Amino acid sequence: MCGITGIFDLNGRREFNRGLLEAMNQTQFHRGPDEGGIHLEPGVGLAHRRLSIIDLSGGRQPLFNEDETVVVTYNGEIYNFPELTGELKQAGHTFRTHCDTEVIVHAWEQWGEACVERFRGMFAFAVWDRNRETLFLARDRLGIKPLYYGQLPDGHLIFASELKALMAHPDLPRSIDPYAVEDYFAYGYVPEPRSIFKAVHKLSPGHTLTIKRGQAALPSPRQYWDVPFASVGNPSEADAAQELTERLREAVRIRLEAEVPLGSFLSGGVDSSAVVAMMAGLSDDPVQTCSIGFEDKAFDESDYAAQIARRYHTDHYMEQVDPDDFDLLDRLGQLYDEPYADSSALPTYRVCELARRKVVVALSGDGGDENLAGYRRYRHHLAEERLRGMLPSGLRRPLFGALARLYPKADWAPRMFRAKATFQALARDAVQGYFQGVSILRDELRGQLFSPDFRRELQGYDAVEVLRRHAQNAPTDHPLSLVQYLDMKTYLPGDILTKVDRASMAHSLEVRVPILDHKLVEWISGLSPQLKLQGTEGKYIFKKAMEPYLPEDVLYRKKRGFAVPVAQWFRGPLRERMREQVLGETMADTGLFDMDYLATLVAQHESGARDHSPALWALMMFDGFMQRMQS
Template sequence: MCGITGIFDLQAQRPIDVPLLEAMNQTQYHRGPDEGGLHHEPGVGLAHRRLSIIDLSSGQQPLFNEDGSVAVTYNGEIYNFPELTRTLQSAGHTFRTHCDTEVIVHAWEEWGEACVERFRGMFAFALWDRNRETLFLARDRLGIKPLYYAALPDGHLLFASELKALMAHPDLPRQLDPCAVEEYFGFGYVPEPRSIFAGVHKLPPGHTLTVRRGQGGVPASRAYWDVPFAPLPAMGEAEAAEELVRRLREAVEIRLVAEVPLGAFLSGGVDSSAVVAMMAGLSPDPVRTCSIGFDDPRYDESEYARMVAERYRTAHRLDQVNPDDFDLLGKLGALYDEPFADSSALPTYRVCEQARRQVVVALSGDGGDENLAGYRRYRHHLGEERLRGLLPLGLRRGLFGSLARVYPKADWAPRVFRAKATFQALARDAVEGYFQGVSILRDDLRRHLFSSGFRSELQGYSAVDVLRRHAAQAPTDHPLSLVQYLDMKTYLPGDILTKVDRASMAHALEVRVPILDHKLVEWMSGLPPEMKLNGSEGKHLLKKAMEPHLPHEVLYRKKRGFAVPVAEWFRGPLRQRVRDQVLGPRIGESGLFDMDFLNRLVDEHTRGARDHSPALWSLLMFDEFLAKARP
């Protein structure tokens, strides 16, 4: 993996500030500590930090075509590059290296913008074509690799793998985007294409951006791929399970090419265990596996990881992590640049740190829950949808909306008496209902959280509009497939893949995700929904397919989250820190929040009257962001 950054003059061919470009590049040193590269010419500067994985002796970037007119700076892996190399050589292109990077420049020459449709892998790159005076930005289909960009008032376009590289430019506007703030407190991250800053954007997954000098600004990005959810030809469960194993094995196999030590994360869950099982069948040597354990049995899954490691005789390393590992809190703001409220970022950082002691490349099981319906919230959503289907939306809104307003909130009561939340759910449409299931802070809580001035600034905008926008483009209307699609557009790139990218790159570790191979994703999306969620059993087909390969206890145990005890921290060792930061000057001076309400949240939580840990964690991470965001 690598880090890329650059500057492009949209209007003319003004000289590039080379020391500034170097400074932007150095902010991403952690992404590529092996080498740094720089290219500049009038109006264009490209920079690169390299983590050497393939073709260690060559492949330095920026990399050029034969006559030097096309240059690329690239972050990622294109797994089908040997096949593409042969195709391009037969078309007359000459290769000087044995790395996947060179495929990009020749593919651009041969196929233009459509080149990305040929690539199988994870990537974010910027390509400069001098003859066409064109800058071409591209991001992989699922959003495994990040790419930010911003147009400055002076007519320059900046781009980079991480926001911190853009923030190294003194002219980058740092005005907060009010809609992004609302989205952050709705989702716990800022979904694409927004960033926390109004003038900075993320290139969405499966999109490209073509910018030509003198065309008058930055055009809209173009989508080149989407999850199809096109039904497959009819097949029985046994046939589908056999095909799933074949396709997963092939996706794993093409990700085993590396000239550096390679291994896998092994959490003890179904997805990572399935990946390790496939690796073990493909490798003549023991697979290197890494996992972490917790002293607290509520969070520890190391016993299940040990079962898989013993079955496949992996070279397994287990590190115990203290569940009170909150020393990293101060680093998260610098690591993620934007506010990021997934507390599992802490153990993810530690498992990447541990893995890097053994390997430079690690395969992970990310993507299984989204593709094969592993989240419990899918089951809950389908249950709510069945109830909502009994009455028209207009009738439900009037009837259950009124009941929800008058029924008292009773979090303290047994579940059977907590009817307020049920009434609220029945009064919503499908997208609203799902948003409330994934939102870290409910609509009413966000309304109280924000100051009256900030609520006016939002002008009625709500984070649920993110899901509505994607739902309007969805290629499916099946209740399960729709919410899987929404997660693939939001939660997967915005939370899961962002978390893994930043945590792994902080340690110069490359993570490959075979379950997110786009050919495998396309196939899985077309499976009948009942093969994914069968009754109350999520990932049904994967579990059936893995029965010959994995212990029953691993496949059919209760799912646990990769969580940390935040609620206890905030009443114990972090009690004063929460009060100091949530009620401190940065939060207060931002003008975004109702400070009286924040006082109430802190007081109720520390007294044990209510669990406000999601809200307090979100605020704590927002304060960490504010501390790092000041020029």
């Protein structure tokens, strides 16, 4: 796993400052502490930081083809590189290394832009072809690896694995995108393709960007893949379970290639436990596993992880995290660059820290909830959809809208009495209703959060448009499949995979995600929705498939989140810090917020009248971002 950086002159062949490119590259040292490399020629600069995994003595980057007319800087793993190497050799290409990186330059020569359709893995890379005067940027299908790019006022294009590398360029405009701010306070992250800056974009998952020297304007990215949700037939439950097991085993198997110590995260949940079970069946040696525990049993799953470790005789390491492990708050901002409000980044950082003491590569169970309908919100959404279907929208919207306005908000009450959010959702269409369910600050809160001047700057823009845009392009209209698709386009890359990439790379740890193997994702998407969510049981067919491998209490117990007690922190040890950040000068000086309303949020939370911890955490993370911008 690595970090990539580059500069490209869109208009000519101006020389670049080597020191500047080195400085940009060095900001990503943590992504690749083993080696660094730079290639410069008129109008092109490519840089790389390497974490050596395969072909330790070779594979240095940037890496060239035989006549050095094609060069690549690359972050990721292409798991089918042995097969592609054989195919390309038969086509006449000469290889000088035994690493997956060299496959990319020859695949580009052989297949051009279509090369990405041959790759099975996680990747973000840039290829420069001197003969074609073309720069080619690509990102993997699910967005496991990141890629930022931006055009400078002088006609240069800069790109990198992390935003901090672009921010090292003195000419990068740092004007904040108001739409990104609205998106952030709705989702807790800035969804692709936006970034927090107007001048910078993320290359969306499953997209490429082809830029020819001398083009008048930067072209639009091209989509080369999407989650198909195309039927795979109607297999019996037994056949579907058997094939799912075989496909998961194969996805795990191809991810065990490494010349460095390799292991797995083991949380004690279904997904990571299934990955460990498959690894154990494929390895003669004990699997290295690691997990973290919490003093608060409401969050702790370490007993279940230990149970799986004993069953499969893994070499297991567990550490308990301090219940007040909030010393990382400042560190989080440095990792994520943009505002990022998922508090589970704290324990994720710790489990990556633990894993790196033992291994250089770790497999994870990420992606199971999106693929196989594991989130409780899917169940709630389907229930709301059934109710929506009982009344025409002309009657449903005014009826439930009125009920939502009249019904009091009751965060303190048992869930069955907290009907205000449900009434609000039922008054909306399916996409609006789902958006309301996933938002960290719902519409009425965001409406009061921002200052009048900033609301005018938004010009009526609403973050629900992110989901609407994806819904318009969705290959399915089934209520469950649609919201799975929306999560795969937003929450999965923007939150889950971002969290794991930055936390793992902070420790120079490579994380591989077999449940997000694109062939497995394609097949699962085509299964009947009833095999994924049956009654109240999410991941139904996955759990059935894993019954021979995992104990019942791991498979069928109530799901726990990888969460931290933020609400208690803000009424206890973090109370003063929260107040200082949320109500401080930095936030006031932005001009973005209604400071009186922020004071109301703080007071209501501190008194226990309302739980505003998601909103307050998001505000703290935004304040941290703004303070770094000013430093």
